[in-house]
Amino acid sequence: MSAGFPLSRTDRPVPESERARILAEPVFGSHFTDHMASAAWTAQDGWHDRRIRPLEPFSLHPGTAVLHYAQEIFEGLKAYRHADGSVWLFRPEANARRFARSARRLALPELPAADFLAGVEGLIRADESWVPPSDGERSLYLRPFMFAADPFLGLRPATQVVYAVIATPSGSYYSHGITLWVSDRYTRAARGGTGAAKCGANYAAGLAAEIDAREHGCDQVLYLDSEGEGTLEESGTMNLCLVTSGGELITPALGTILDGVTRDSVLTLAAGFGLAPVERTVTLDELRRGAADGTITEVFAVGTAVVVTPVVAFKGEGYEFVIGDGTPGKQTTTMRKHLLDIQHGRAEDSFGWMRRVL
Known part of the structure; x- marks a missing residue:
């Protein structure tokens, strides 16, 4: 596990039989793995509180800025199981660079590429059992995202930001022309x-x-x-x-x-x-x-x-x-x-x- 994103493992994982059923025919975006990566940013302290933790809902104040002004960005990338059992990402460095460009455009803080990669890889290691077998086109889709978390009504760049990564097993998105x-x-x-x-x-x-x-x-x-x-x-x-x-x-x-x-x-x-x-x-x-x-x-x-x-x-x-x-x-x-x-x-x-x- 990355030292930057220490793991706190869930005590309520999805039962193995249920996970096997989901992985047999994964539907994009319908089921989520047991953990999530997260980090926080404030104007005063910068990036901190990096961790891999149990998947759980966010608790947001009704005045949280993203709910009113849509100051938010996200990414999408996949992890693939190879025939020897190893697990690989496809061009994650490119996703990290684009995430930084999106952040600049939305006046959000740039997440260092090393943190982007460490959070994604830490989540994959925690939830390796969710990466589908190597046959066919199945994969584990990863969704890094970042949003303005200030409980504040007023149009200005965020001073508090939440970053997270969640994952969902995926099959073919379209099966036809x-x-x-x-x-x-x-x-x-x-x-x-x-x-x-x-x-x-x-x-x-x-x-x-x-x-x-x-x-x-x-x-x-x-x-x-x-x-x-x-x-x-x-x-x-x-x-x-x-x-x-x-x-x-x-x-x-x-x-x-x-x-x-x-x-x-x-x-x-x-x-x-x-x-x-x-x-x-x-x-x-x-x-x-x-x-x-x-x-x-x-x-x-x-x-x-x-x-x-x-x-x-x-x-x-x-x-x-x-x-x-x-x-x-x-x-x-x-x-x-x-x-x-x-x-x-x-x-x-x-x-x-x-x-x-x-």
Whole structure:
């Protein structure tokens, strides 16, 4: 156990039989492990009270700042069991860096990368029995988060902050090719806004758009830019990638979208699949024309939870179109398998992305 996050073990763990039942068919975000990591920050004392402790509810004053002003950020990463029983994280250093960037944007204190890693790894060690077996696509999803804890009504940066990490066993997020609803009613972010930060307010603001998507028979929403130029940004919980007949892997440029760890990984892997990675502006008109004339052959979405998920169709107000023949593409399927194989230890990690915990 990390010396920075000492362990206080629970005396009421989930029974082994119940844990086995959950791990057999884990549902993302539905069940939680026995422990949590936590730390506190105050303007006077800085970071302190680091520990791994039993999972338990927070007790918050009704005036706690996060409940009124949404000063909060979070991360998402996974731990993977390999065939030899060892447990690994995928690129946690990248999550630590993004967590710090999000903190700066939301005027929260930056958590040192060493503390980010120690808290995550300490929780995995305490709850190793919750990491699913190495077969298939199961993993342990970890959710670090931080929020303003001041009991204070007034708009100012927090002087008291709580940091925590919780974990939930996870299976496949989507088990099929998905259809996206192109929203012309809602936007996710604007220049100078919080689109590049991973904060809860971004996702809360997208729930109405997600309802729209489901009412139109779609799995998720695709946002366009906020300036009315018709450029693609990202999906509700995912970055977007396009494969062209000319051998390019195109993804919308950063700025108002999240700098996804999986997005970056896929761009790095592209050359090995004969694809040239390109980050640039893509318009909805270009996407529609490319789908019609075959210059855009595949589309997929990427993220920690969804890995690489094929997008087979799009719908919008008064139109709909499919990509290719409406089934998951070969490049998408191959890249998904290769990334999962790296994460689960079934393929060589030539980029040094995996970090061993146990």
